[in-house]
Amino acid sequence: MPFEPPSSIDEARFESACATACTLFNIPEVRKFQRDAARQTILGHDLLLGAPSTGAGKTLIFVLPLLYYWTPGQTETENRKTIFVMGPLSALLQAQANEFTQKGIPSIALTGRTPNLRSAMEACGQGDFCVVFAGPEMAKSAEFRRAVLTETFLKSLISAVTDEAHTLTKWVDFRPEFADVPGFLRKAIPSGVPMAAMSATLPQEVVADIKQKVGFGENVARIELSNSKPNIALSVRIMQHSEESLADLMSLIPHDATTPEDIPQTIIYTKTRQEAHRVQDFLRRNCAGRFPANIFEFYESKVGDRAKERIEKQLETGELRIVIATKALGMVIYLLVCGLFRYTYGHCRDSTILLSPGS
Numbered sequence: 001m002p003f004e005p006p007s008s009i010d011e012a013r014f015e016s017a018c019a020t021a022c023t024l025f026n027i028p029e030v031r032k033f034q035r036d037a038a039r040q041t042i043l044g045h046d047l048l049l050g051a052p053s054t055g056a057g058k059t060l061i062f063v064l065p066l067l068y069y070w071t072p073g074q075t076e077t078e079n080r081k082t083i084f085v086m087g088p089l090s091a092l093l094q095a096q097a098n099e100f101t102q103k104g105i106p107s108i109a110l111t112g113r114t115p116n117l118r119s120a121m122e123a124c125g126q127g128d129f130c131v132v133f134a135g136p137e138m139a140k141s142a143e144f145r146r147a148v149l150t151e152t153f154l155k156s157l158i159s160a161v162t163d164e165a166h167t168l169t170k171w172v173d174f175r176p177e178f179a180d181v182p183g184f185l186r187k188a189i190p191s192g193v194p195m196a197a198m199s200a201t202l203p204q205e206v207v208a209d210i211k212q213k214v215g216f217g218e219n220v221a222r223i224e225l226s227n228s229k230p231n232i233a234l235s236v237r238i239m240q241h242s243e244e245s246l247a248d249l250m251s252l253i254p255h256d257a258t259t260p261e262d263i264p265q266t267i268i269y270t271k272t273r274q275e276a277h278r279v280q281d282f283l284r285r286n287c288a289g290r291f292p293a294n295i296f297e298f299y300e301s302k303v304g305d306r307a308k309e310r311i312e313k314q315l316e317t318g319e320l321r322i323v324i325a326t327k328a329l330g331m332v333i334y335l336l337v338c339g340l341f342r343y344t345y346g347h348c349r350d351s352t353i354l355l356s357p358g359s
Helices: 011-025 032-042 058-069 090-102 117-125 136-140 142-147 151-156 177-188 204-214 247-252 273-286 305-317 327-332
Strands: 047-050 082-086 107-110 131-134 157-162 195-199 221-224 234-238 266-269 296-299 322-325 352-356
Touching (some): 011 032, 032 157, 032 221, 058 082, 058 131, 058 157, 058 195, 082 177, 090 305, 117 142, 117 151, 131 136, 151 157, 247 266, 273 296, 296 305, 322 327
Parallel strands (some): 047 195, 082 131, 082 157, 107 131, 157 195, 266 322
8 A cells, every 4th residue: 555644643652763863963953944844745735845055955855754653773664665766866865864864764766876886776676775866867767667766666755755846947958857757746646645845946937847847726825934044144356367367276375374274165166067177276376386286177067977976075174175066066065165166056155255257
């Protein structure tokens, strides 16, 4: 029998799930919007969530319904459920799967980086994982439908989530699967299983498009948080040199810096891949003799998976001091960063510097 949502919530069980979440994620409490969103999912209601700030806690909403039925450490699998999460960036999916697994929630990201991918898919279909992450191309593949969407998987499925749901609209030109997969999932999963779409970027025209593509009705539960970000500051500096020269970028290097650690960790966002390459070359050339070249690195969509993984790890450890990126890096970042040059995409967190032409 497919999963059937309860008609009402067992409050004692729900509070126990919240307490477990606090312990697992080392947080003082589950916030009201997280509780409200989790309740909607548990009751089988579709959900549209707008949480404008990174770190707002969307991820916790994935697992609260899971913890309502099952607690990490339980050896019995009868009450263990499954959640499927689709997202646009392999690195972010892998990071989330790693985090959940470390907390005792068996999770996997099905990506091009996954070792023994076919065996991993079959393990998902056999119910070995509580949370299964995948990108839209993977979710649309014939192998995914055959190996993952088995009777066992679908019987335990309690929620299908599209994370970073604005990409259903914004990225469809170069990743058309984004437009198709939510509708395909709606038809593939049992009718009682709710779907959720979550994003930090939900203007009204995007909301309308998401509703149409996911198949949400007018009565879909909708939760939106304020986009107030009191911990973020924006600083605008008038450029003193021509844009073509890139010379204003040198202001990101403190004049008295003598070691790489003296350079504030910075991400410079550019509009094109070619410009990212050019900025990297500029910094390496103009800092030669003062700092190692490998503390400056570009990150864009055509960088190979292994190189992306290395860059992400070196950002996390602090080995990289300045990364020049297109928006391909935007949703991967978990650490504190500052610094933009010329273009902003809303991905940078904490102090932000925008260099602007004088005109």
